[in-house]
Amino acid sequence: xxxxAFKSILAISIFTLGLVIAMYSTYFxxxxxxxxxxxxGPNRAGPFGLLQxxxxxxxxxxxxxxxxxxxxxxxxxxxxxxxxxxxxMTSAVIPWAPDLTIGNLVYKFQIADLNIGIxxxxxxxxxxxxxxxxxxxxxxxxxxxxxxxxxxxxxxxYELAMGLSIITIVxxxxxxxxxxxxxxxxxxxxxxxxxxxxNWNIFYQPLGFLIFMTCALAECNRAxxxxxxxxxxxxxxxxxxxxxxxxxxxxxxxxxNMFISSTIISVxxxxxxxxxxxxxxxxxxxxxxxxxxxxxxxxxxxxxVFMWIRWTLPRFRYDQLMQLGWKKLIPLALGNMLxxxxxxxxxx
Amino acid sequence: MEYLYILILAAISLGFVMLxxxxxxxxxxxxxxxxxxxxxxxxVESDGDARQxxxxxxxxxxxxxxxxxxxxxxxxxYAVIFKEMGMQGFVAVxxxxxxxxxxxxxxxxxxxxxxxxxxxxxxxx
Numbered sequence: 001x002x003x004x005a006f007k008s009i010l011a012i013s014i015f016t017l018g019l020v021i022a023m024y025s026t027y028f029x030x031x032x033x034x035x036x037x038x039x040x041g042p043n044r045a046g047p048f049g050l051l052q053x054x055x056x057x058x059x060x061x062x063x064x065x066x067x068x069x070x071x072x073x074x075x076x077x078x079x080x081x082x083x084x085x086x087x088x089m090t091s092a093v094i095p096w097a098p099d100l101t102i103g104n105l106v107y108k109f110q111i112a113d114l115n116i117g118i119x120x121x122x123x124x125x126x127x128x129x130x131x132x133x134x135x136x137x138x139x140x141x142x143x144x145x146x147x148x149x150x151x152x153x154x155x156x157x158y159e160l161a162m163g164l165s166i167i168t169i170v171x172x173x174x175x176x177x178x179x180x181x182x183x184x185x186x187x188x189x190x191x192x193x194x195x196x197x198x199n200w201n202i203f204y205q206p207l208g209f210l211i212f213m214t215c216a217l218a219e220c221n222r223a224x225x226x227x228x229x230x231x232x233x234x235x236x237x238x239x240x241x242x243x244x245x246x247x248x249x250x251x252x253x254x255x256x257n258m259f260i261s262s263t264i265i266s267v268x269x270x271x272x273x274x275x276x277x278x279x280x281x282x283x284x285x286x287x288x289x290x291x292x293x294x295x296x297x298x299x300x301x302x303x304x305v306f307m308w309i310r311w312t313l314p315r316f317r318y319d320q321l322m323q324l325g326w327k328k329l330i331p332l333a334l335g336n337m338l339x340x341x342x343x344x345x346x347x348x
Numbered sequence: 349m350e351y352l353y354i355l356i357l358a359a360i361s362l363g364f365v366m367l368x369x370x371x372x373x374x375x376x377x378x379x380x381x382x383x384x385x386x387x388x389x390x391x392v393e394s395d396g397d398a399r400q401x402x403x404x405x406x407x408x409x410x411x412x413x414x415x416x417x418x419x420x421x422x423x424x425x426y427a428v429i430f431k432e433m434g435m436q437g438f439v440a441v442x443x444x445x446x447x448x449x450x451x452x453x454x455x456x457x458x459x460x461x462x463x464x465x466x467x468x469x470x471x472x473x
């Protein structure tokens with residue numbers, strides 16, 4: 001009973017954390033863009049413009065909810081909800097901090113310790129395609145439809161390479177559970193004792209990381225893969241016809257997905273909550289807190305990388321995007337998998 | 349038991365989504381006019397709707413995705429136990445990958461992944 005209460009509180013906190021980080025990512029994105037383009041960025045609402053996300057959110061609520069007369073009303077309402085729901089669901093299997101034992105109860109800072117963690121994430125990702133697809137189709141707008149089809153076709157293409165690049169990580173740790181993958185990365189790098197807590201997969205799988213990162217960008221529909229919303233061709237993309245909080249949901253879902261992808265990159269390749277010097281800390285409370293902070297720093301850094309890439313690289317052309325996904329990333333990921341398997345078997 | 353917690357998270361998210369959708373529906377103004385309700389089409393009069401056939405390429409990509417994703421999923425159980433299976437298992441997987449690559453080579457040669465229109469035209473039998 002206590003455990004259920006704890007997990008409910010954890011679920012609510014993680015959910016809120018996702019929302020707050022997504023909100024402030026919008027602010028951060030504008031600040032990063034401003035910095036890169038030598039502008040100031042939002043600075044009117046509150047000190048340094050820190051209240052800007054709240055003002056934007058509040059504005060969204062009071063905007064008119066518009067449904068075009070040709071649109072399919074039910075799906076038009078359902079699609080943004082689905083996009084948001086799937087974005088919120090992926091956080092369930094991520095281990096956020098080291099376990100904490102109080103009395104005889106072990107508190108796991110992971111909403112659900114599924115033994116099929118990665119498959120769960122891939123499954124939810126596949127469902128999230130529907131939010132965009134249904135949204136674009138239901139608006140009954142030619143631009144939205146084109147954008148939705150482009151987006152879904154891009155997302156399914158990159159899912160293949162993503163799945164293949166995760167397999168190498170599964171081979172390294174021998175498990176599909178994110179908890180085991182994190183635990184496996186807590187040792188010392190290459191067996192050197194002062195590199196304790198740095199046994200991160202990135203040092204063994206740099207190519208896998210690059211493939212995964214590229215696919216994560218494509219899965220989140222972020223630049224340079226934001227074919228779904230290239231303004232010059234498709235107006236606003238699949239959310240052209242959406243307004244009010246429905247539009248807000250699509251934008252929000254994108255930022256939550258970005259946050260979760262960054263966290264997953266940190267967990268798979270950068271040791272999750274492990275950090276160097278971890279074994280020196282004896283206070284379990286402090287260890288849990290610091291572990292969480294370490295994971296957050298890594299995740300926020302990757303959110304910054306996502307933005308950095310967006311404001312640096314121009315958009316791909318659609319044929320280039322499909323070429324990269326199918327003809328380059330899939331063979332690369334496949335080769336990487338086979339080489340990893342061979343090396344691990346020879347070393348055994 | 350662990351799936352119960354996923355249901356809890358789903359319930360929280362669903363509650364939030366429903367509340368927000370209905371809430372913003374109540375809060376905003378409502379005003380509809382004939383031209384406003386039309387679909388947006390770059391400011392020009394909208395012509396027909398979007399229920400039209402689209403390029404078959406996307407459909408082929410979707411089918412290929414289903415095929416290849418099933419093959420990718422087959423690698424997961426192998427990746428978990430490949431150390432126990434040793435070299436023998438590795439050779440078996442090499443064969444599987446070879447079959448995978450034959451199919452892959454076939455679709456590339458067919459020009460399915462060429463999105464450049466002219467090259468598709470040229471490769472027509």
